[in-house]
Amino acid sequence: MILNVDLSADVPIYQQIRDQVVEAIAHGALTEGSPLPPTRTLAADFGVNFHTVNKAYDLLRQEGLIRLSRGTGAVVTAAATDQVLPSDWTARARTLLAEAVARGISPDEVLRTCQTLLTSFGPAKQEDTR
Amino acid sequence: MILNVDLSADVPIYQQIRDQVVEAIAHGALTEGSPLPPTRTLAADFGVNFHTVNKAYDLLRQEGLIRLSRGTGAVVTAAATDQVLPSDWTARARTLLAEAVARGISPDEVLRTCQTLLTSFGPAKQEDTR
């Protein structure tokens, strides 16, 4: 897993780390049981404060995507069993999609973009077993 | 246009108002030139301070979705002419979609949800059944 943080971006660093872990899980680069780098290692790599990485991991834990334990470190949790999108996700999606449409982009074009983004996730899961 | 604010939600009230205006524009409930309620009127309807509505309107103005002038009040701006999704929109969409997939929802299911949300926007204009 390769993470990149942009120290000068307007998105908080902990949020960037959280987002990239989420995307890595979606891509299948991280699967159930995959260990995440120790917070201190990651912090050293990025040259950021240890607490910043800690905060990202804590966010992911709150979202139920990773498990933290003293000995084992951080590992990816099994995907949730319930297959319904939480209503707050739908609300955020509605607003985001509305934003594009309100700016004059056609719904078709927006959907195509979503499809492109989604297909970039799916395939990785069929872990190539050569 | 029907707006609802949830005073106890963790999303700031001004953001909720902004989001709902964006959605109303996407739905076609508000179109180019449509007047928005005066800040103070809307504030009274919601039982919130007019400054809160003011901030929402100011956000929308900065996003180029509405125009504000003292005498005339707030009116919806024409949709932008450029039809490309800004890269920052795509980045936000990528993260949001990844979040659903990382939670174990299948990409197909996520796409269907997006499609449902999007069709609730577009059709309003094609609704004439002649």
Place this chain on the structure above:
Amino acid sequence: MILNVDLSADVPIYQQIRDQVVEAIAHGALTEGSPLPPTRTLAADFGVNFHTVNKAYDLLRQEGLIRLSRGTGAVVTAAATDQVLPSDWTARARTLLAEAVARGISPDEVLRTCQTLLTSFGPAKQEDTR
């Protein structure tokens, strides 16, 4: 003189009219004594309210660039005799130039842009006398 107003722009229409008259004078398309179109004519051409054009003309009058009289209509005033830039102009220029530099554009590049804009004004004054 050809004026264009963008009804959907975020810049107020009266401001757009004012700006374009200023630019026409700078270009030499309008010189001392040149008549401006009657406000009602211009308003009809643009499909805007008569008061909007009126406001633009009043702004120009306050700036000393045109003269208004009931019979004669609006005519361009002689260029001011004092050849110094008012301090408030310099202040506005300072802020505008600083904005570009603060965003990482090199001062040289900014100056070149100013020069290009300025040379587009000058030549027109040598009214071709064929």
Place this chain on the structure above:
Amino acid sequence: MILNVDLSADVPIYQQIRDQVVEAIAHGALTEGSPLPPTRTLAADFGVNFHTVNKAYDLLRQEGLIRLSRGTGAVVTAAATDQVLPSDWTARARTLLAEAVARGISPDEVLRTCQTLLTSFGPAKQEDTR
């Protein structure tokens, strides 16, 4: 960094603060990572309400020039990487320059003034005379 606000000027106080921070960045008095004074401290210094400073900082944040976070306060963002002047900047510059020329100032004189203003920005970085 030395800031001055003129309470009796027609330019809003929050705009004056915003402009001066922009100029300080252009001058190199504030560089990437430089902390800005806490909103409440600055407000006390000027004898204005902290909300006024807040609005100025919020503007700067939206322009991407500073970053705000609760614990850390306000710090200057890295300069943008793209080196092109946005078209809206050029439009504003065109109008401003036209204004000077329309008042009878020679384009050469205007350009010289721009150059003087610009050289007051750049050199701060090259000032090391080793």
Place this chain on the structure above:
DNA sequence: GTGGTCTAGACCACT
């Protein structure tokens, strides 16, 4: 009558 600005003061969220 409309939005725009500013003051004053409270409480909250995050560090």
Place this chain on the structure above:
DNA sequence: GTGGTCTAGACCACT
């Protein structure tokens, strides 16, 4: 201790 949000109320600018 820092910014973020919200309320309450005043006065101003422009239509």
